[in-house]
Amino acid sequence: MNYKKFLKSSDLGITVMIVIGILVVINFLSYQIFIRTDLTENKDFSISKVSKRAVGELDDIVNIKVYFSKNLPSQYINLSQEVGDILGEYQAYSNGKIKVEFIDPETLENPEQELGQQGIPALQFNVLEKDKYQVVKGYLGMVIGYGDKKEPLPIVEDTRNLEYQVTLAIKKLTSQETVVVGFVSNNDSVPPEQIQAAKQKLDELYQTRSFELENEVPADIKTLVIAGPKEKFTEEQIKALDDFINRGGSILALVDGVKVGQNLSAEINDVGLDSFFEKYGIKLNHDLVLDVSSGMASFNSGFITFSTNYPFWPKILKDNFDQENAAVAKLETLILPWASSLDINEGKLGQEAEVSYLVKTTDKAWTQKDSFNLNPQQAFSPGADQGQKNLTVSVNLGASQGPSASSGRGRLIVVGDSDFIFDNFLGQSGDNLVFFQNLVDSLSLDEDLINIRSKAVSSRPLKELTEANKNLVKYLNIFGITVLVVAFGLGRYYMRRRSRFVDEL
Template sequence: ESGVDITVCFRPDSGVARDVLDLLREYESYSRRIKVSFVDPDRDLAAARELEQKHKVSEPDVVVISAGSRLRVVRARDLFAYRREPGAADGRGQRLFRGEQALSSAIYGVIQTNQPVVYMLKGHGERELDDFDRNSGYSGIERVLRRSSVHVEPLLLGEKGGVPRDADALVIAGPNHRFTQAELDFLREYLDRSGRLFLLLDYGADTGLETLLEAWGVRPGNDRVVGTTLAGNELMVTDYGAHEAVRALRNVTTLFFGPRSINPVLVEGAPDSRQADRPRVSVLAACSDRGWAETDFRQIPPRLDAADRPGPVPVAVAVERGPISGMDVDLKPTRLVIVGDSTFAANGALELGCNTDFFMSALNWLLGREELLDIPPRPPDLLRILMSRAQLDMIFWITVLAMPGLAVLVWAVVRWRRRI
């Protein structure tokens, strides 16, 4: 019930202060519960000191969002993503403003009363949230989830006797050991009770999950998808499906690293596709028609041969089974997202392309947080310039009267000097 207080603590020369403040003023105009204030840490020393004492925030260039006892801090580095492009001079390409996404998620975090609980599976060589290695660790994902108001817990299926009842979603990131039959039964039972699964499955991994996925209309390929690349070891993806989970990712790039194909298949014996019991599989991301699924892992560099499958080849899919849209049934559908790569969400990869946005868009869809799905990263030059009536009047008088009048005055002075 409490209001949301937002303090923009940015140095004016930071290059982003005006954009952030203008965006938050729009938020303020839409809701009387949102109050926005600005603090210049170099000039408003008393206000900056009060902010530090009240919220324990000592660094500049942050947005502090609070509602009652709940607090979120959005830092300048969280407001941008980079779209990598071949030949980019700085190695990162175009800078995209994702402030609307970051700030909306933070506001959502302080006003919601219950955080979703996401379990990260362990015990099969999965990625670790406390691993800070750039190539293998998921400590960056842990920070992203915490910033997005998601509570994360590790999970060993054997210790818990299955997936806990309070699980809003289960993440299995990069398993490389086989699951036991008991563990597969635990996962099958979880999905049958409207579970939500985010599976990141690397090529070459033998996990025993294939039979389980086949029943949900998905078949991971024994291959590696290649195509448009920068350095030769990653796949640049800009082709997304029409699914709501990736609707906001138009014109941005996600970088996958040697992904396997994730293929929709017809489920034998399944009911008619119009019925709710049939899994509905949608492609989320695919290589372009210039890529292909490479079946010979020893071939360096890869070449498109007769045994390979030409693109577009899907590398990520979404699966849903349950009430069909338009049916008046109060049931929660089962949802899965399967991605043929876990390295794209590792610490170093999160700095590339819009990998963070792809990961969070998929997870938000699994969690049913639809209000956070339609906020795309965008170039800063698309931001609107907001001006008051007085400022617009001033621009009018300067351009219509002052500037032409100055030109006439200069002409008159020059003419007068020539006469004398």
């Protein structure tokens, strides 16, 4: 009997040793093989294929120095680990070309001076110590270096946009040339001080320059932005735009078909670009689009401020973006205030031209023409032309034409609105800025940064429900649980009676 017990205990011991051995081998191999699984929808905690490819093609060492203080508030406790995980992926896919070092700023001789010179500011935090709050200085930044060039990330408060920032910095450091984006400053276009946020974002990657368009576009400009002009373009200016397109340049035109002024006054905005657009198959209509899917707008009535859904501010949801175009495919929402509709005449386009309907309204949109009434308190009712409207279109013009033609491919994107990038409007719809950046990137670079930036879309709107579906959800919430409880009770009562009947038999 004791012998059998001994054999059983021996078998158990051997089994335990085998399991421990297997676990040791798996643990050892896990350190040699880099595998992570990210279950979030947008892969928020892992880097994309774009970043993997970017670091995999590095030809020299990139040094990333992370300066995180130790005595940070509780909300930053896990930040160092999360940043380390993401940078660890960069290292794993870089073939040894990325070196990451975490440095405690307190170990520096003069951290405020040394880090300040590198572009990392000292931050002040409220920290609870000994049952009272104290103000302490700390740092949450990193510096990315390539050769003798450095690019700081001054403040890293979370990892939501970290991949975009790191990959952008690496691209800037390793790029041989900087793309120039030009802004037309004459023709009463939008002044830079009204779109500072948009220009600052572009300045992170491009060299931006405002210039007065006369008889030619400067040769170093790759992408031209025409934002909200209100004065007519001359024949010489339009010829300059034609020449620019024909030499392979790209144009982003944010043009209002209708000018909206003080006290919600409105009039046709004829800036002389209609013939230019129509030459490339695009017609800008001088109307205003209204949609049942609309953004919230605030208005003053005497001493009272009120907010209401405003049909003149069409709100675009995910299904109405072109899912085949990377510039807009991952966007969730967009608001275009006082936008005009666009039509495409494909008969005027060559066989090599490619058209993309980037942004559309719902099929319940309609337009207002000639006599404009922008009163937010009116009784809105759809017009006779109710249907889906185009608000942004893109035309890739194919082979260049004309005496100044090059082998490049001219591209033109027209948005029937310019108000959406104004600083005072971006606060209401943050994704508008992403939309603008994506359009410029799609004309100026490849689609790499678009795919990364769009991972961090900020808005997740609820899907629009019909009245029937709304009532269904409401009554299910009111009566659904009660019906389930009653049904369960009846079922339970029936089973008990049946069981009692069987026992009696």
